[in-house]
Amino acid sequence: MIIRDALESDLPAIIDIYNATVPTRMVTAELEPTTVEARLPWFREHSPNQHPFWVAESDGRVIGWLDFKRFLPRCAYRGSAEISVYVDEKLRRRGVARRLLEEAIGRAPSLGITAIVGLIFRHNEPSLKLFERLGFQRWGLLPGIARLDGVERDLIVVGRHCPARQGATSASDLQKSRPLDSLESFRGQLNDPLNLMHTLMQYRHESIHSRLLKVRDKHSMLHLDVLILIYHFAKICSGSIVEVGAFLGGATIAAAFGVRDSGKRKVLVAIEQGGRLKHKRLGTRNILRDLERNLARHRVSDMVTLIKGHSFDPATIAAVRQAVGSDEIGLLILDADAAKQRDIGCYRDKLADGCWMVVDDYYGPTADAKITPARADVDALVATGCLEPLGFYGWSTWVGRWRRERATEVVR
Ligand SMILES: C[S@@+](CC[C@H](N)C(=O)[O-])C[C@H]1O[C@@H](n2cnc3c(N)ncnc32)[C@H](O)[C@@H]1O
Numbered sequence: 562m563i564i565r566d567a568l569e570s571d572l573p574a575i576i577d578i579y580n581a582t583v584p585t586r587m588v589t590a591e592l593e594p595t596t597v598e599a600r601l602p603w604f605r606e607h608s609p610n611q612h613p614f615w616v617a618e619s620d621g622r623v624i625g626w627l628d629f630k631r632f633l634p635r636c637a638y639r640g641s642a643e644i645s646v647y648v649d650e651k652l653r654r655r656g657v658a659r660r661l662l663e664e665a666i667g668r669a670p671s672l673g674i675t676a677i678v679g680l681i682f683r684h685n686e687p688s689l690k691l692f693e694r695l696g697f698q699r700w701g702l703l704p705g706i707a708r709l710d711g712v713e714r715d716l717i718v719v720g721r722h723c724p725a726r727q728g729a730t731s732a733s734d735l736q737k738s739r740p741l742d743s744l745e746s747f748r749g750q751l752n753d754p755l756n757l758m759h760t761l762m763q764y765r766h767e768s769i770h771s772r773l774l775k776v777r778d779k780h781s782m783l784h785l786d787v788l789i790l791i792y793h794f795a796k797i798c799s800g801s802i803v804e805v806g807a808f809l810g811g812a813t814i815a816a817a818f819g820v821r822d823s824g825k826r827k828v829l830v831a832i833e834q835g836g837r838l839k840h841k842r843l844g845t846r847n848i849l850r851d852l853e854r855n856l857a858r859h860r861v862s863d864m865v866t867l868i869k870g871h872s873f874d875p876a877t878i879a880a881v882r883q884a885v886g887s888d889e890i891g892l893l894i895l896d897a898d899a900a901k902q903r904d905i906g907c908y909r910d911k912l913a914d915g916c917w918m919v920v921d922d923y924y925g926p927t928a929d930a931k932i933t934p935a936r937a938d939v940d941a942l943v944a945t946g947c948l949e950p951l952g953f954y955g956w957s958t959w960v961g962r963w964r965r966e967r968a969t970e971v972v973r
Contacts, residue, residue: 562657564664567614567626572597572604574623575616581650586709587685588647606630610760610797611672611823612642615664617657624649627661632678639799640675640915658688662695667752669723670962671760671951673797675915676722682707683715697721754952757790757960764789769822773815780855781811782843783896783921784955788815791894794917795819798891800827803881805872805904806897807831809843810855812919816894817861830866830884832877832897872897878907889913893963896921899934902942914965918948924957 567575580594607614607628617625625648632641644665648657669677679697681688693699701718708714764770773788781788791812795802796819807813813831820827835849845851849869856862866884870877890911895904901920905912922935932940939959942948950961 562617562619562624562660564615564617564661566609567604567607567616567623567628569601569604571616571623571626572600575604575626575647576600578623578626578647578649582647587682588688590707590709592709609763610793613668613672615661617648617661619652624652625657625661627665629665629672629674629677632676636799640673641678642669642672642674642676643678643680645679658691659695662691666695666721666723668756670753670915671756673799673915674723676720678718678720681717681719683717689717689719692719695721754950757951760793761786761789761954764793769818772818776811776814776859779811780809780814780843782808783812783958787919787921787955787958787960788812790954790960791815791892791919792819792822794892794919795827795829796823798827798917800889800891800913800916801885802827802829802892802894803885803890803908804829804831804894804896806895806921807833807852807867808838808848808896809845810852810859812894812896813852813856813865814859814861816892817856817859817864820864821861827891828866828884828886828888829864830868830881832868832870832872832881834871834897835869872904873900873907881908882911885911890916892917892919894919899938901935901938905938905942912963912965914963916963918959918961918963920959920961922957923953923959926957 576595576597579589582588583591583594604614606612612629612631614628615626616623625646627644627646629642629644632638632643646658646661665677669675678700679692681692697719698721699717700720703716703718705713706716769792770789773792774785777783777785777788788811792815795816802816802820804813804816813829816829820829833849833852837846838844838848853862853867856865868877868880890908891913893905893908893912893916895901895918897904899922920935920939922933923939924936925931925933939948943950947964948961949964950959952960954960
């Protein structure tokens with residue numbers, strides 16, 4: 562069995578599986594079968610990198626599906642998603658739903674999802690048991706909310722944080738579930754870096770790969786994989802994007818493309834002090850002039866708030882804060898000098914929990930084993946739990962996420 566993104570051509574099979582559950586009155590509150598045409602707009606609302614729609618396929622046949630949708634439209638719920646899972650009635654009890662759910666739990670963090678919610682009828686005991694076995698808890702009960710064939714039915718809201726939070730359970734629950742929680746949390750820790758690598762591989766087959774290859778050749782010191790990840794994070798992140806050390810705009814352009822492809826409005830701030838640089842491929846006599854020219858060439862000038870100055874100047878910090886406004890920062894790219902803790906410190910109160918972080922210069926330019934100052938800064942924050950590592954890409958780039966709960970009192 563494989564799990565893959567659903568295609569529109571899968572929709573007839575998806576709808577057949579769905580319709581088979583309607584008369585059972587166990588799974589869906591839909592009372593009549595639906596059609597492919599009626600469900601097309603719903604299907605198209607999904608996006609592979611934010612609210613994906615997956616199918617489970619076996620021997621070339623769709624045997625089940627799972628979809629994510631926004632839990633509620635308000636901004637504060639942006640990290641929460643509702644999932645639905647359906648399996649071909651002839652293939653139930655063979656672990657298909659379980660595989661789909663495990664995939665959802667494992668991939669949620671790299672989709673920017675921190676909590677998953679499921680809505681299950683109280684009389685659907687097999688589904689409730691399955692979700693609970695996978696670490697979901699009963700978060701709510703809506704009594705008598707549905708009327709199915711004249712019978713009032715209760716709806717249970719099940720949910721779990723991704724990765725699991727120990728503090729979310731009662732003391733006695735915790736006692737009982739500790740081995741499972743730690744196993745899941747270990748799986749979660751392993752899944753996130755692997756999913757990120759997987760995501761990167763998938764982009765290799767998309768047109769953005771060749772677009773960013775051109776950007777990288779002309780305007781960037783970063784590796785193509787790093788530009789692709791910046792594009793990806795800019796696309797999926799919630800909140801604003803701040804880049805320190807824009808140079809000729811390679812990463813800035815990648816982020817702007819990501820924002821554009823997200824279809825959402827996001828503030829993108831690029832900070833650059835300017836100057837000149839001797840470099841075989843990317844030499845320039847005027848960084849700021851060439852940066853502005855490159856942004857214009859790629860038609861992203863109007864998407865970028867360019868702040869000319871040193872990242873640590875109070876005027877720069879004030880300008881960034883003004884541009885970001887009441888928003889949180891959902892992606893921080895640090896590629897200026899070695900003082901990573903200093904630059905994080907300027908915006909730590911604005912960093913969203915789970916803010917994507919791209920930090921360059923983790924490794925030095927030579928093959929010696931010297932710990933670079935940037936690496937010392939990153940490692941110190943990882944040790945305190947404020948930074949969660951997700952991998953190392955390109956020549957010297959560290960990638961991870963900010964963990965706000967652990968951040969208090971830690972960053973200088
Ligand atoms: C390695 S380059 C950035 C490369 C770029 N991210 C790319 O995609 O090629 C570093 C840039 O950071 C700028 N810079 C260094 N320290 C800075 C600071 N404290 N504030 C703002 N810019 C800084 C430098 O002028 C230089 O243009």
